Amino acid sequence: MALTEQNNISIAQIVIYIPSLFIAIWLAIRHGFGRNSGWLYLIIFSLARIIGAAMQLATIPDPTNLSLRVGAATLQSVGLSPLIMVQLALLGRAAGSIRKSTATLVNEKRIRLINLLVLVSMILGSIGGSESGHSLAETGKYKVSSLSQAGTGLMIAAFVLLVFSTAFLATQMPYMEAQEKRLVLAVGVSLPFLLVRLAYSAESLYGNNPAFNQVTGDINIQLGMSVIMEMAVVAVVEGVGMTLDKKTKYTAQQSEQSEQSETEYEMGPSK
Template sequence: MGLSAPEILSIIELIFFAPAILVSVYVVYKHGHQRQYGWRFLVLICLFRLIAGITQLVSVHHPSSGLTICYDIMNSFGISAIVYAALGLLNRVDHGISQSIIPRRAFALLGLPGLAGVVLCIVGSINVFGGGSNPSEGIAELKAGFVLFSSVYLADVLIAAICFFNIAQVQSGDRRLLLAVAAALPFMTVRVVFSLLCVFAQEPKYFSTWTSGWVAVLVHGLLGILMEAIIVSIFIAAGLTTAPIRNPTTQQKETTLYGPEPVSTKV
């Protein structure tokens, strides 16, 4: 008996993201653990995809609503981690400019849509796949969650454009990060559009992360998982080839994506 389409896609996920998470951990170790610069999100993207792949493999032979919910949530988390990885890299680019173009508080405030989107997607997935009496309410929550993620994506595009207009002021070492975000944006666009089609198009035969038909699985693989793999590869390459920040006094003044980092008093 041959492998099913979901099994094949899950195996491909594991083959790519298992080594990718190890390299991502090294990138985080190289650049430090500052949340505001987005490196941690590389590890999270890989982790979410690994959990999704394992969950999908198990659910093929032992289907349950819990596994379906977990798989759907991991897909939602993946798009969230991608847009915030890009935002973190742009935060570092902007921070390296002598007089920052984007207000520090703006990066912190942009963490709020993502947090709300994550909560909505979790609740929405539970309502859709948990056997509740009102799955349409869950679909509405998923739509709202993906719209919030899309708003952060649009902020990524806007901030990247602003940085490019001021590229002469960007530190030479950080220009590689700006170029990495620019290179990733087209693939991010495809990933975001695919997510929106999954909840708005109402065409599960073509646009779905949970339908097991060959067409839907192929589309999910090409427009969803492949896009994430390419984005992760671009950001990992940028992390490996870019020097870490060496100015701790400047880092202490930084605002993270989810609020201010505590300022250490150690010398």
């Protein structure tokens, strides 16, 4: 049986994301699994892509298996969330570097709030994808769930906040440690690729163009706006991650001093 273009893409994803998974694991071990490291999200993303591609390839001997098709499509749709979480984690580390010397409006606590927004979006997208799968199994048509649309709405809001946070921290790069500046640069380079990927998700969920359907849509559009964009983001993030030294510990005294400075920064000078 001849392989389809979708099969070839799935094979390419497995070939690329298996090494990516091992690099992400190495980065997590080297830099830690903490909430500001972000490498755990990269591990989750790589696993999602490997498993999703494997499920798609499993449809070759069983093309009528809707569960495999829907499972692969669901994993494809939720992959954007871990990538944005990686970016937020990198910004969190950069913000921590700034707080060692000065206050910053975009600190780790606020970045975690954005991360929570992305997490809720991912949960809604997963539930919505499951509902769409049941609809496909019952009716033979892939119907977009309102929960998936709500999740994508939250993702768009989180992306806007990510762009703002990146721009703000870029203005405070002189206060960062030398190697931490690369983190903001990596996020800035990744943003255009994430924007295209987000546009693909938004069009597939809000638009009526069948070419953007996540199950039966145009494979070339999916390749250009989703698959390649994700690979570019992973390449940028892992490339920068491998150049970083181990992060020095942030002492309790430094944290207390920074929080006091941030309180004064937000309240303004005392009269």
